[in-house]
Amino acid sequence: MITITSDFECGNAKNVEQIADDRYRLEVIGDKPVYCYYFCFDVKNEGEATEIAIEVWHDPVIKDVPGFISHFPTTIWIRPEDSHRYQPLVLGDCETHAEHLVIHLPIAENQTIRVTDVWPSPYTDTCEFLRGLADERSDRCELFTLGQSVQGRDILGIRAGNPGKPRVLCIAGQHPIEFPGIWGMRGIADFITSLIPEAAALRDELLVEVIPMVNPDGTVMGRNGFNAEDKDVYLAFGDDPEAEEPEAHESKLLWRKALDEKPALWMNIHCYLGWRTNSEYPYDGWYEAPVSLFDDPGQARLYQALCDTMRLETTGPSTHITAAAHGENTICYQLAKRFDIPHVFYEINGGTAGPYGAGRRALEVFKGTMKTLLHHR
Numbered sequence: 001m002i003t004i005t006s007d008f009e010c011g012n013a014k015n016v017e018q019i020a021d022d023r024y025r026l027e028v029i030g031d032k033p034v035y036c037y038y039f040c041f042d043v044k045n046e047g048e049a050t051e052i053a054i055e056v057w058h059d060p061v062i063k064d065v066p067g068f069i070s071h072f073p074t075t076i077w078i079r080p081e082d083s084h085r086y087q088p089l090v091l092g093d094c095e096t097h098a099e100h101l102v103i104h105l106p107i108a109e110n111q112t113i114r115v116t117d118v119w120p121s122p123y124t125d126t127c128e129f130l131r132g133l134a135d136e137r138s139d140r141c142e143l144f145t146l147g148q149s150v151q152g153r154d155i156l157g158i159r160a161g162n163p164g165k166p167r168v169l170c171i172a173g174q175h176p177i178e179f180p181g182i183w184g185m186r187g188i189a190d191f192i193t194s195l196i197p198e199a200a201a202l203r204d205e206l207l208v209e210v211i212p213m214v215n216p217d218g219t220v221m222g223r224n225g226f227n228a229e230d231k232d233v234y235l236a237f238g239d240d241p242e243a244e245e246p247e248a249h250e251s252k253l254l255w256r257k258a259l260d261e262k263p264a265l266w267m268n269i270h271c272y273l274g275w276r277t278n279s280e281y282p283y284d285g286w287y288e289a290p291v292s293l294f295d296d297p298g299q300a301r302l303y304q305a306l307c308d309t310m311r312l313e314t315t316g317p318s319t320h321i322t323a324a325a326h327g328e329n330t331i332c333y334q335l336a337k338r339f340d341i342p343h344v345f346y347e348i349n350g351g352t353a354g355p356y357g358a359g360r361r362a363l364e365v366f367k368g369t370m371k372t373l374l375h376h377r
Contacts (some may be wrong), residue, residue, distance in 0.1 A: 012222035030059035035225030073239035074351035166264035176218025178271035185212035187359025286316035
């Protein structure tokens, strides 16, 4: 007997049904166009070893077939229940069709396998990781909280460095299941609290705060792009870029922290999937805002130097020759426009990076931008 469920942290699937012998169908739960691709479900086999086919369909409520299917082909990750890690499904075992995928899954007798298109970093696991760093490295870092989410979850971070030096704020998880960004921030948190000489030197010169998951409710719920209020934490100002502060609850917390404790730089990492229309491996990308937003000439020069760093010293240009552009309703754009606060914004391709790959790419960005920041301070 085969059972398919998604009622667990980070789970995403609905309308599961058996449509033939050893063939099943389900739909993803999307949020809005393009943000409608994530799935994460368990397949439990209570019978003999077999192979099943699982059709994964777009969300009929969103009705964005191109937005769904454009993310594929990508890596499909599988993890047996008794394993601590995910492995990539053989690429030939996943077919990409016009409106759906077909995953061919061998499953052993009495086995449960988790299937997902993004290697998750669940909220509970991420919090345990941060608390572990704070306990084991209490001489080099401390735990802090940005506040609580809409549903009352602590938004935890790690702080390390010199309180008298420039503050760097590093975040991920605005779009909740873009897990390579979260894994990337976990890598930065691990690095900046480590005994590596370069990390120790940075702690002398900077105060670094790392918040890997700023939208924990969305992550727990397996949302693609929204928080528990059905708001996009990245497109923080919604339809009104000139509003006094963002509309989403977690965005308000970020905004108020940035205004109360003005950072010298803030760093934001996201993720996307697939390689169908991309250029050069590993298919990462990056975003910028116009340099003309900065009134202060020194800050404008610093931001230009950061843009140069992103273009020339990261793998971001492996997707496009030029950076994508932030909209006016993003925090990145408005902090630059209103308060001359520079940022770096990077996108890791989840189809080509698991936890450690994502961590290394994030560290590449972090180290390069810290070098540039310190040179121009």
